Amino acid sequence: MNAIRLIFIDAVFNEALSQLQLLPENVELNTENGFSLQVPANTKIADPIYVYFLNKGKNTVLKNKIILAENSELTLIEEYHADHLDKYITDVSMVLQFGKNALLHYAKVQNENKKATHQYSMQVTQLTGSSLYLFLTDLGSHIAKIQIQVNLSERDAIFDVKGLYFLNEDNQYIDNNIQVKHDAPFSVSGMSFKGVLDKKSRAVFFGKVIVEQKAEHISANQSNHNLLLSSQAEINIKPHLEVYANEIKCCRHGATVGQLDKEALFYLRSRGIEEKMALQLLIEGFTADMTNQIVNPMIRSYIEKKVVSHAKL
């Protein structure tokens, strides 16, 4: 991947491993307690920025921030990883501020170790015509708690979050809590998630959309589909919609929980494909329509690789 690398080890910026020289000069970067980026007006950063947080054993608190001025554009991939198997906590707060017509393609890959606690809270404010395409991939951690609050405060703002979560250990837990407030007309929001749960793992999904009275003609959609590989896995889904506006375009939500298709599994095996690989193909098939929807091709291929290598049983 052709990207501008920013590396943090136990929350401390590592300049030697990073590529500050590739960052356009007019972009302001602060690397204390996380990263803070400011992209000035009318600046489109061509190469994606790749921010890598490696944990080597310490509990870390990160305060990240991205400010996109008017008409600016950025693609960013943020990844969390550990090089050990001990317990630790990652606590992240992220603030995103969008100027008019600013655009951000943003992928977050949570690949912490299976004992980690990952807490993530994100605050988003979007002005007229700005767009955020967010993709969350949760592959690791013992506990993951993700909280996102979005304020679509001006018209035509678009917030689109998609996500995949994979849980494959007893007592592994993920909680996605996403709240979107439509405060302006013609704003658009979408939340679409898929989860694969095995063993005695548990997932919670809470998606809340508030449509204020003045926010007419908005559109808000939600979907959540889950594949349970074990009878002990559990998913709790709670879509929540509060509409005060009189006229809205559509506000749909759908949720499903299903098991692996045994007929499909037999079909694949009858063609000589071993059970383990057949399972993997079916899981990949289940998640593929999610990754296929990633708008940014660079992010799409990066996430596809991550998901495929993770799904290898």
Place this chain on the structure above:
Amino acid sequence: MLTIRNLHASIQDEKQNTKPILHGINLDIQPGEVHAIMGPNGSGKSTLANVLAGRDHYQATMGEIFLQGENLLTLLPEQRAAAGLFLAFQYPVEIPGVNNMYFLKAAVNSLRKHRHLPELDAMDFLTLIKAKIKEAKMDEKFLHRAVNEGFSGGEKKRNEILQMLMLEPALAILDEADSGLDIDALQRVAEGVNSLRNSKRSIILITHYQRLLNYIIPDVVHVMIKGKIVKSGGKELALELEEKGYSEFINQVTA
């Protein structure tokens, strides 16, 4: 090629009740032979196909099956495929999200692995599949779609034929290959099957109607009634059945 001795089999339903279906099947198929198994609905034809392929809940309770010397009943479905068995499904399964080409590559390379052959790389595979898809008279666009998803009945059956051409089984079993097909689609499927006929490969055609046998001429025809083969003969037996129906045989069994 295939030897079935005194095979008894049951189906288990969701409530774990078992229902005996096959009551002592004996069958010998030599390399290169095409056998048709005909019978009315519920006679156990498809059960036999599923027992051979190793589907869950289809339990052989007595007897034995040997394919090229291998004891089939001890093998997993994927091992049976590796041993040379291929079942063309009556109702091919739709698998959303799994690309047809990706699936075929996984299948071809799995079988090669079982047979201790090197896996085909992307280029060799592409060359092979482009040749085979022409043979199956399918459009290349089907390779880029999800397995069977949204395919018409005829397209699904042709996709089974494509898989068969790719996997080159020693024994192909076609379960109601003609069901739901119009004459054009039926002819294409038959062409595909006929192109696979050779002195080393055996084929079992499971069919309710004689129609398919106009296009794929069998060497031997068996009549199955209530889980037993009640008569075997040459291809003329199929015509006799078409004329007289199964009632004569059913009466024989129940008498």
